[in-house]
Amino acid sequence: MGCTDTICGLTGPQATFAAMSTPPTTLVELIDYGAANWPDLPMLLSRQGDTATYGEYKDRVEAMAAGFANMGIGEGDVVSWILPTWVDTVVLAGALARVGAVQNPIITIYRDREVGFCCQQADATLLITPGEFGGYDFGAMAERIAAAKPGLRTLIATPGNFPIADPSSLPAFVPPAADRVRWLTYTSGTTADPKGARHTDQTVAAFPYALGQRLDVQAGDRYSLTFPFPHIGGLGLLFMALQTGCLHLLDETVDPVATIDFLSEHECTHAGTGTPFFLMYLAAQGRRTEAGQGPLFPTLKVCPGGGAPIPPALHHRVVNELGGVGVCSGWGLTEAPVLTNLDVTDPDAKIAVSEGRAMPGVDLIAVADDESLCAPGVEGELRAKGPQVMLGYVDESLDADAFDANGYFRTGDLGIIDEDGYVTITGRLKDIIIRHGENISAKEVEDLLYTCADVADVAVFGVPDDRTGERVVAAVVPTAGASPTVESIGAFLRAAGLRNQALPERVDVIDALPRNPAGKVLKRELQKNG
Numbered sequence: 001m002g003c004t005d006t007i008c009g010l011t012g013p014q015a016t017f018a019a020m021s022t023p024p025t026t027l028v029e030l031i032d033y034g035a036a037n038w039p040d041l042p043m044l045l046s047r048q049g050d051t052a053t054y055g056e057y058k059d060r061v062e063a064m065a066a067g068f069a070n071m072g073i074g075e076g077d078v079v080s081w082i083l084p085t086w087v088d089t090v091v092l093a094g095a096l097a098r099v100g101a102v103q104n105p106i107i108t109i110y111r112d113r114e115v116g117f118c119c120q121q122a123d124a125t126l127l128i129t130p131g132e133f134g135g136y137d138f139g140a141m142a143e144r145i146a147a148a149k150p151g152l153r154t155l156i157a158t159p160g161n162f163p164i165a166d167p168s169s170l171p172a173f174v175p176p177a178a179d180r181v182r183w184l185t186y187t188s189g190t191t192a193d194p195k196g197a198r199h200t201d202q203t204v205a206a207f208p209y210a211l212g213q214r215l216d217v218q219a220g221d222r223y224s225l226t227f228p229f230p231h232i233g234g235l236g237l238l239f240m241a242l243q244t245g246c247l248h249l250l251d252e253t254v255d256p257v258a259t260i261d262f263l264s265e266h267e268c269t270h271a272g273t274g275t276p277f278f279l280m281y282l283a284a285q286g287r288r289t290e291a292g293q294g295p296l297f298p299t300l301k302v303c304p305g306g307g308a309p310i311p312p313a314l315h316h317r318v319v320n321e322l323g324g325v326g327v328c329s330g331w332g333l334t335e336a337p338v339l340t341n342l343d344v345t346d347p348d349a350k351i352a353v354s355e356g357r358a359m360p361g362v363d364l365i366a367v368a369d370d371e372s373l374c375a376p377g378v379e380g381e382l383r384a385k386g387p388q389v390m391l392g393y394v395d396e397s398l399d400a401d402a403f404d405a406n407g408y409f410r411t412g413d414l415g416i417i418d419e420d421g422y423v424t425i426t427g428r429l430k431d432i433i434i435r436h437g438e439n440i441s442a443k444e445v446e447d448l449l450y451t452c453a454d455v456a457d458v459a460v461f462g463v464p465d466d467r468t469g470e471r472v473v474a475a476v477v478p479t480a481g482a483s484p485t486v487e488s489i490g491a492f493l494r495a496a497g498l499r500n501q502a503l504p505e506r507v508d509v510i511d512a513l514p515r516n517p518a519g520k521v522l523k524r525e526l527q528k529n530g
Helices: 012-016 027-037 054-070 087-098 112-122 138-147 201-205 208-214 232-244 258-265 275-290 312-321 348-353 396-402 442-449 486-495 523-527
Strands: 042-046 051-053 078-081 102-105 126-129 153-156 183-187 195-199 222-225 247-250 303-305 327-331 363-367 380-385 409-417 423-428 432-435 438-441 455-465 469-478 506-509
Touching: 027 054, 027 087, 027 201, 027 232, 042 054, 042 087, 051 054, 051 087, 054 087, 078 087, 078 112, 087 102, 087 232, 087 247, 102 112, 112 138, 112 183, 112 195, 126 138, 138 153, 183 232, 201 208, 201 232, 208 232, 222 232, 232 247, 258 275, 275 303, 275 312, 312 327, 312 348, 327 348, 363 409, 396 409, 432 455, 432 469, 438 442, 442 455, 442 469, 442 486, 455 523, 486 506
Parallel strands: 042 247, 078 102, 078 126, 102 183, 126 153, 222 247, 303 327, 469 506
Antiparallel strands: 042 051, 183 195, 363 380, 380 409, 409 423, 432 438, 455 469
């Protein structure tokens, strides 16, 4: 079945529709904007069958908002939610914005330790989870977390079973002040505990509109949203849809066959969003080619990239085998999302090796060890000011290290800004591992392993992996008589509540960790073993 006008296309006057005003910057006003401009155009479609036009999305948001208002959720209440990428999850984001709640979205790879920490630090009053999903009982986890935090209510939600009520009872929406915190987005970062970034609607809205322009996102385009929606990138794509009129194709879990077939059936134009996805697309295209079938994505414009740099060879394969302009990557952090991004009109030589140029309004610099500015082409720590940079951390004591004396956010990433402004990421000051586009704190894993009876000393680091971006490796100095293995280390960390994505995939048993005279572990020496 090919793409149909009902689901994917534009007909009649909509085919030439142009937004008549600049999109607003609050989520609630954007919902009104989308419903006014494209009321009958599909906005969301999930592989599981749920769908919503822009007009229906607004109606569902209003009804769900009334349901939460009846539960007593209102202005300033912090609501933590850890949910799959459902249409109802996207509706929830709009509904909680409508009642003025502060949202703490959490991706579903997190477990008791991380979710409990977020709820405690954010001072959540409500935690929303699925029941059992992906083989894990989130409802039981929610009850454990609530038992440790007096006053925290829980809500187990499933598609079609969220609170709804008559929206006529809702008060008129009053736009929040520009500096009003609306989002608490957590990242593993470089510390053992997650770090919560304080975002406003304006900081979240700052990058999607420009990103849509760089990726040529038009009303009626079909954009894949098959990664975790609670990620800052997922929230940004909600804003992008409401700003541009595109359709997002959703899937609650990624299946290497069913998900790709779903995206192909609906002729995805923007197939993101990281190395694992691109490899699945290429494998699917290979199967189609062997079977004498046509293109996987016949109307593909571009493969948006993010999470970690894409190997140039992979970009070239995408161009040659899938079509479009290839992988147009971007770079950013939860604290400062999409600071740079490539444009579909950029030269292929730049697209293959860089993360693009700074987004509008972003002041990006490279700084040397002595705090001097680096000349073009010279590696330094990338620092940024811009409209999408967070206001600061939930734990304000972290802000002094996060921003330099001139107010630039310290990204902790090493990079080169060339004479044309294109950015290439060359390494990281921050001790994190990026696996499947998600940050894993090496210190978090190390701190847990230091409590293991079999471990005398340990260093956790990442090594390149063509499929996942990086693999997690633990170099372990064992205690006397111990013989730690991947299996035993994994079992210990699971029992300690660590999420599966952060578990080491390799354990190197060594006699001693290499250290410099100051005692710092030389992880680059360990990484040389591959």
